[in-house]
Every structure is written in structure tokens, then in C-alpha cells.
Amino acid sequence: MKKSLLALAALTAFAGVASAQSSVTLFGIVDVSVVSAKNGPNSMKGTGNDQLNSNRLGFRGVEDLGGGLKAGFWIEGAMSPDNGTAAGQTWQRRSTVSLMGGFGEVRLGRDYTPSFWNYTIFDPFGTNGPGSMLNLVSTLGSGAGTLVRANNTVAYFLPAMGGLYGQLQMAAGEGATGNKYQGVRFGYAAGPVNVAGAWGRTPKTGAMLDDYSDKNIGASFAIGTGTIIAQYSKRDYRNLDQKTMLIGGTYGIGASTLKASYTKSNGSNSTLEGSQWALGYQYDLSKRTALYATYSNLKNEKGAAFNAAGGLPLAAVAGEKSQALAVGVRHAF
Numbered sequence: 592m593k594k595s596l597l598a599l600a601a602l603t604a605f606a607g608v609a610s611a612q613s614s615v616t617l618f619g620i621v622d623v624s625v626v627s628a629k630n631g632p633n634s635m636k637g638t639g640n641d642q643l644n645s646n647r648l649g650f651r652g653v654e655d656l657g658g659g660l661k662a663g664f665w666i667e668g669a670m671s672p673d674n675g676t677a678a679g680q681t682w683q684r685r686s687t688v689s690l691m692g693g694f695g696e697v698r699l700g701r702d703y704t705p706s707f708w709n710y711t712i713f714d715p716f717g718t719n720g721p722g723s724m725l726n727l728v729s730t731l732g733s734g735a736g737t738l739v740r741a742n743n744t745v746a747y748f749l750p751a752m753g754g755l756y757g758q759l760q761m762a763a764g765e766g767a768t769g770n771k772y773q774g775v776r777f778g779y780a781a782g783p784v785n786v787a788g789a790w791g792r793t794p795k796t797g798a799m800l801d802d803y804s805d806k807n808i809g810a811s812f813a814i815g816t817g818t819i820i821a822q823y824s825k826r827d828y829r830n831l832d833q834k835t836m837l838i839g840g841t842y843g844i845g846a847s848t849l850k851a852s853y854t855k856s857n858g859s860n861s862t863l864e865g866s867q868w869a870l871g872y873q874y875d876l877s878k879r880t881a882l883y884a885t886y887s888n889l890k891n892e893k894g895a896a897f898n899a900a901g902g903l904p905l906a907a908v909a910g911e912k913s914q915a916l917a918v919g920v921r922h923a924f
Contacts, residue, residue: 615652617924620644621672624883624919626721628900631911638673639902642720642917643873643883646670647684648677653691663689683740696748705746705758705776706791706805707739713787713809713822715839715850715871721887721901721915722869724822724837727856729863731828733803735793736769737762743770754781768797774805783813801829816843820852833858839869848873850885861893862909879923889913 626639640646649667656662667684670677687700716722730738741762749757757777764771771794778787788808795802807824819840826833839852850871856863869887876882889899891910898907901915 612655613652615650617650619648619670620646620921620923622646622919622921623672624720624901624917626901626903626915626917628721628903628905628913628915630898630900630905630913631908633905633908635900635903635905637903639917639919640671640673642885642901642919643881643921644717644719644923645684646672648680649682649684659692661691663691665689685740693750695750696746698744698746698748700744701740701742702744702746702760703739704737704741704744704762704772704791705760705774706737706789706807708758708776709787709789709807709809709822710824712785713811713820714837715820715841715852716869716885720871720885720917721899722850722852722867722871722885723899724835724852724854724867726887726889726899726913727835727854727865727867727897728824729826729833729858730803731826731831731833733793733801733828734769734797734799735803735828736767737772737774737791737793737803738805741770741772742767744772754779756780756787764794764796766797768799769793769803771796784810785812786810803828817841831859831863833863846875848875856895856897862895864892865895865897866890866892867897867899881921882919883921884916884918886916887914 622644624639624642627636647667651665653661653663666682666686668680668682669684687698687702689696689698711718714724718725743763743765744760746760760774762772774791776789791805793803804827809822811818811820822837824835834857837854842849853868855866867889871885873881873883887899890912891897894909896907896909899913899915901917907913
């Protein structure tokens with residue numbers, strides 16, 4: 592009897608150690624808003640998603656393999672809580688497996704591209720909602736599908752190096768037009784300063800007529816409860832190019848955060864000319880729940896038809912203003 596009790600205690604202790612070495616987390620964001628948009632003479636009102644943060648449902652986990660080596664996974668899918676759909680549930684926001692250690696991280700699967708990160712990190716609105724600077728970003732008709740994410744990626748992330756950070760990534764095309772990709776991103780973040788530059792290339796594949804490239808640099812500087820943000824980007828395809836510049840910032844007052852940005856696009860033809868200014872307000876009811884309002888006013892020059900409609904199915908009108916107001920609530924878990 593005593594031996595059985597000792598054996599049971601040993602097994603229980605072993606199970607406790609094993610479970611302590613592994614963890615799995617369920618997480619997500621639910622973000623729904625009321626949106627009013629006007630594009631030229633056309634207007635629409637409705638509910639919208641992703642106006643403060645992108646809706647998601649995901650699972651992530653880490654296992655300690657010993658000797659400083661860890662394995663991890665991350666699967667994350669999009670959802671639309673305004674109508675209860677979850678796109679069938681796919682895991683196309685992110686679906687990766689990793690090995691991590693003192694050498695850094697090797698990550699495989701569908702993931703964000705290095706050339707995307709500066710767009711969202713150095714945008715007061717995080718490339719979400721009416722104020723997103725991506726409202727003025729074009730892939731120039733190239734057919735490249737790598738502006739935000741890529742399939743079939745193999746990536747390496749630098750370990751912590753006194754503020755330096757970096758990422759290299761390659762994606763196999765596997766016969767799909769516009770998915771083959773190579774990109775890098777390097778930056779430095781310490782104290783109030785964060786600055787990073789990135790480059791990405793989507794080689795000519797399938798129906799593409801040339802390579803598509805994306806170069807960008809972003810920086811932020813924190814002053815007290817405020818942060819000044821700026822970024823510059825340039826995209827090229829065949830004889831087309833587009834340059835986008837942003838200046839903006841955030842300012843915290845207690846549980847409130849004020850946001851503002853001005854984005855300007857210049858290009859090789861009139862369809863790429865436009866500007867947008869945006870204002871936002873966020874009130875944190877807790878660390879996970881926030882109320883918010885965002886307004887943007889986008890001016891299309893000449894033949895441009897950029898859209899700030901906050902996700903509503905309202906087509907832009909070439910040469911006309913695009914305006915949107917989103918008021919909503921976001922909860923993270």
C-alpha cells in the first residue's frame with residue numbers, strides 16, 4: 592500500500608512538472624461598431640468590424656524542451672461578430688509553428704510579412720478602421736498578395752540584442768500568383784525611441800508582369816504620455832510607383848487616448864494621388880475593454896478612388912471625398 596502511494600505521488604509530481612513546462616492559451620478580440628460613411632454623393636450606415644482592432648479567435652502554446660529550447664504554435668482566424676460568421680473558420684490570420692532559443696526563433700507557416708510591420712506599428716490607428724493609413728496604399732495592380740501576409744513562409748527572428756531586433760522571411764510561391772516573397776526588417780527600440788526599416792519583394796509569378804517591391808521606414812518617439820509617429824513607404828511595379836507618407840501621434844490622459852494622423856500619397860499617375868486626415872478617441876473601461884470613436888476624411892485627387900468607408904460595402908467615387916465615422920466597443924480575452 593505504501594509503495595502504491597509513493598508511486599502515485601511520484602506520478603502526480605511528474606505530471607505537475609510536465610504541465611508546468613507546457614502552456615496553451617485561448618485568446619481573441621471582439622470589436623463591433625456603428626459606421627456611417629459617405630463617398631461622393633453616396634452614403635451608407637451600418638455595423639462594422641475591426642474598427643479599433645481586428646476581430647480574431649486563436650490558440651497559442653509553448654512547450655519547454657529543456658536546454659533553453661522551446662517549441663511553439665500559433666493559430667489565429669478572423670471572424671465577423673456583426674453577423675456571426677467566421678469565414679468558415681480558417682486560420683488565415685496566422686498559422687505557424689516555431690522553435691525558439693538563445694539563437695532566436697525559426698518560424699514556419701502563414702504569417703505577416705516583414706514589410707508589413709512598419710505600416711501597422713507606426714500608425715496611430717494600427718491600420719484598422721477609417722483612420723488606417725492602408726486606405727491610401729496600393730499594390731499597383733500587380734496581383735501581389737503579400738502586402739500584409741504570405742503563405743508557405745520560413746522566417747528567422749533575431750534574439751534579444753540590447754534593443755536591436757530583426758526578421759528575415761522567404762515564402763514559396765507553390766504555383767500561386769503573387770505569393771512568392773523575400774523580405775527583411777531591422778530596427779532598434781530602447782527607451783522612448785523605436786525605429787525600423789523594411790524591404791519586401793514579390794517576384795514575378797503567374798499572371799504578374801514584373802516584380803513588386805515594397806520599401807518602408809517608420810519611427811516613433813515617446814514624450815511623457817504622448818508619442819510622435821512618422822513613416823515613409825514606396826512601392827514599385829513595372830513603370831508604376833507610389834510613395835506614402837504619414838505623420839501622427841497619440842496622447843494619453845488617464846483612461847483616455849487621443850489619436851491623430853495625416854497621410855499623403857503621391858504616385859506616378861493621377862490615380863495614386865490622395866490625402867487623408869483622421870482623428871480618434873479611445874476610452875479604456877478596463878485593460879481589455881474599450882469604447883472608441885474614429886473619424887477620417889480622405890480626399891481623392893483627379894482619378895484616384897481610395898476608400899475610407901470603414902469596411903462598409905460602399906464603392907469609392909474617383910476624384911471625390913471619402914468620409915467615415917465609426918463608434919464602437921472592443922473586448923479582448
